[in-house]
Amino acid sequence: MGGHPCLEGWAVSLLACESTAILSCDGPERVMSGIIERLSQAVRRNSGSVPGLEARIASFREVLHANNQALGAIASIQELLAGERMATAGEVRRLVAAVTVQTYRMISNLNRMTGDRFKALGPRFDEIKTKVTRRTEATPFLGTVGPVIPLAEVTAAMTEVVGQKSAFLGEARRILHGSVPDGFATSAAAYREFLAGSDLEAQVGEVITGLDATDVAACFSASARISQLIENAPVPPALAAALDGAARAVAGGREARFAVRSSALQEGGLEMSFAGQYRSMLNVRLGGVADAFRQVVASKYSPQAITYRLGRGFDDAEVAMCCCVLEMVEAAAAGVLYSACRSGDRTVTLLQAVHGLGISAVDGSAEPDSFLLDRASRRIVEHRLGRQSAVLRCASGEGTEREEVGEALTGVGVITEAAALAVSELAWRLEDALGMPLDMEWAVDREGRPWVLQVRPQPEHAEEAEQPVRPRVEGARVLLDGGSRASGGAGSGEVRRVETDLDVLRFPAGGVIVTSEANPRLAVLLPKAAALVADMGEVTGHLATVARELRVPALLATRTATATLATGATVTVDADARVVYAGRVEAVLVPPARPPAARNPHLERLASVADLIVPLTLRDRMASGYSPRKCKTLHDMIRFCHQATVEAMFDLGDRTLRRGGKLHRLVSDVPIDCRVFDLGGGLRDGVTSDDVTLADVTSRPMRALWLGMTDPRLRWRMTRPVSLQGFMSALVNYNFDQDSRVRAMGEPSYAFISGDYLNLNSRVGYHFSTVDSRVGDVVESNYASFRFVGGSTGVEQRSRRAMLIQRLLAAHGFETDCKADLVNARLRHKPAAEMEAALTLVGLVTGFVNHLDMALTSDALVRLHEEKFMAGEYSFKGEEHD
C-alpha cells in the first residue's frame, strides 16, 4: 500500500461501517434518499471537483449492501447447520449462490473504488469459488428444451431439465450406440405443462402443506387425494400430441411397445437416490404413452414417495417428474449391476439376474442369481444361483403378467457366463467413458442381445464396506440364521408381519418389519422401524438401498423369516452377523444401531462447503500485513473487503471531507470512539473543532441514541477514555497502545448525521451493529432500524445474546426477527417523542449487551438478564463482574 503511509494505521483501527441495507426497513425509495444520497450531496457541495468521487461513493455503497446480503446468507447457513430448520435443496443452493456472488460483488466494487489495488483477491476468490461450485452444483444447463426430447439429443448436461435417468441414458446411448433402446425424454416443461393444464399445482400444494412425514396414515390419505386429482386431470392436447408424435417417431411404422419410467428431477441438480419409489409403466402400446406419462407423474405422490421427500427435506415443488420413454425390450432375463461393488478394490463387479423382466430383481420378489466378475481379467470369480418362483413377462395385450412357475426354474441358471460377461462389458465401457462406478439395469432379449435400460452413478453405500465381524451371542436363542446383510447394524423390537397396506398403516413405531417380498412400498415404514427382515430380496434392490440410506438394519433373502418370526414376538436382528435372536439382546445393540434421524442430503451438501464459507479466520485484525492471501474463506474475504473499503473511503474522507470541516470525533465518558460525519444540520451551527460533545449534536435520532449509550447506569467493559486531542492523534495513540482491552474497543463507530437522520455503524470486538433512523415532525417518515450480528464467542452464546436483544426490543414495541446471531429490529411511523425514547432504548440495550455473550452460557441466564434489564438494572453483567 505504498503511497498511503497512514493506511496501515487505518487498517488496524478502522472505522467499520457496517451497512445501509437495513434499507428494507422503510422502503428502498426512502433509503435511496437516505444516507448515500446525503453523503453525495455533502460531498458535491464541498468538493464537487474531485474526479470520480461519486462513483467511489456508489461503489462504497454497493460494498456495504453486498456485505449485508452476504452476512445475512452466512447467518442463514449457520442456522441450517445448527439444525434449527429443515434444509431444502433450493434454499441451500440460493444461500450458497448468494454468499458467493455477493462476495464477488464486494471484491469488484472495492477494486473499482481503489483502481484495482486489491487485484490479488481475484485468484483467491476463484479458488474458493471453484471448490464451492464443484461440491454443490451440477454444470448449469442454460438452454431451454421443449416438453419432449429425442433420446439421441439428450446429454448428461441435461440432468437439470430431464432428470438424471434420462440424462445418463442419453449419454450412455452416445457411448454405446446400439445397446441402448431408442426413445425420448419428457422434460420438466412437460411436467409443468401437465400441472398447469388442470391447475394442479395449487391443489396439490394444499394437500401437501403441513404434512408430517411420520404420520403414515396422513401420508396415505394425502396420496390418495392427490392421485385422484391427477387421474382426473387430462393431459393437455398439445402435450398429448407431442408425446404421441415422439413415440411414433421411435416406432417408425412398426407395432412398437414402450417402457415409461420415472426420471425424477430435483431442480437444482442435487441427485436423489430414492431408488424405485416411483412407478414404471411397462409394455405400453403406441396410443397409451400419454396415459402412462400421467400415471408415472401420479407416482410422485405415492405414500412412500411423499414420506421420503418430506423426511429428507425436498420441497415438493422442487421435484419435477420427468419420464424416460424407451422402446420395450422383451427380456428373457434382466437384472442389476454394480460396476464396483468392493471398496478398496474397484475391480469387482456384481451382476444379479432374474428370469423375465428386471423388476423382480429390484422389487424384492425374487432371489436373483449373482455373479462376481473380476474386471481386470474379465473372469467370473463367483456364480451363485438364486431362487425364483414367479416370472414377470410382457402380457400379450398390454402391461405385464406374472407367471407362477413353482420350482420349475430352480437350479436353472438365469443367464450363461458368456452373457454375464457381455453385459458387464457394456458396464465397463460406460464406466471408462463416464469416469465413475455405475449402477446399471440391463436386459438380455430373446435373441440373446444385451441392452442397457438404466444407468446412474453407483450410490456410495453400495460398495461393500468392511463388515464388522460379530460373534454369535452365547446363550441367546437363534430364531433365524442366514440371509444377506442389505444394511448393517442391529435393532430390536416387536415383530410385525407386513404385506398389505392395512399392515403398513397398523405398523407401530419401533417395530421390526417382517415380510415375504422386499417390496419398495415398505420404504414408507423404514423411518419408524427398528429393523427389516424379508424372505426374498437382494442387496441391490430398491428397498435395500433406502434402508442403507436411512441406516435401518436389514436382512434379506432369509427364505424363512415369515415362517419363523411370529407377529408380536420381541426379537433382535443383527444384520452384521446375519442372525435374528429371540428377545432383546443388549450385547449387540450397543453402540446404538443408528443415528436417530435420517441424514439430510442437502444439509450434508451445505456442510461440505461450510468450511469454505463460514469460518472467520482473519481473527487478528491487529496484525499488520493484512493481506488478501491470508483469506481462507468467503467470510474472510467479506471481512477483508469491508475493512479495505472503509479504509479507502476514509482515505478519501481524510483528504477531502475533512477539508470541509464535516468530520468530527464525538467525545464522551464512555469508551466508544465515535466519529461523526455531518451531512447537514446534525451539529450545532458554528462547530469547527475536531472534537465535539453531545451538547453540540443537534441530530434528533443521534441525540436520543447517544443518551442511551452513555447512560451512567451502564457498565461498559472498557473504561479508558481516549484522551489525546484531535482526530489524527487518536490514531497515532491507537497504534502505540498495547493494551489489548482498549484495543478491543478501539475501532471507532461511525455516524452519518443530519438534523433528522442517523446512520451509525459500529464494530466492537467481533460484533457489528447498525442503526438507521429518521426522526422528525412528519410521523409517516419516521423510522428506526437496528441490526446486530456477531460476537467473539461460539455461535450458541452469540445466538443467546441475539435472542436477548430481540426480546428486549420486542418488549418495547419493535418488530423483530432473529436468525442465529443476527437480529433485525424495526419501528416506524411513531411520533418523534416515541421514536426518541425507542432510540434511547436501543442505546441502552447496546450498552447492556456489550460483551455479554460470554456470560450467556445458558438460556436461563438470558431470562435473568432480560428481567434485570426490564427492572432497570442496567449495570447487571451476570457472572461477568470483575
Next chain:
Amino acid sequence: MGELRLLLVDDEVEFLEPMKARLERRGLACATATSGDDALRLLGSERFDCAVVDVKMPGMDGLELLRRMRRTWPETAVVLLTGHASVELGVQGMELGAFEYLLKPVELDDLLDTVRRAAAGARRD
C-alpha cells in the same frame, strides 16, 4: 432523478405482466420483452436506465443478452434475475458486467431498490 425507464426481459409471461403492473404502480416506466431478440429490438429504438433480465431463456440466454448489451448499450444497467440459483452463472454474470444477481422470488421493494441503485450507477458512469 426523473422517471426511471426499465426493461423487463423474461420468457415467462405469467411473471412479466404482473411485475410490470406492480412496478408501474410504483412510478417506473416499464417495457417488456419475452426474449433476447425482442429485448435487442427495443433497445435499438428506446433508451433504458436499467434492464432486469431472466438468466434462463430459450434462444438467446440472459448472459448472452448481457454480453451484447454491455457492448452496445453500456449506459443501460443490467440486473440479472433468476429462479435457478447458481454460483457459476451468478459470478459469470457479474464478470460480464451485471450490476446485481437477484434470486426469484424477489420482494418488490428489493427489486425496486436494486433497480434504482443500478440506474443511479449507470447514469454516473
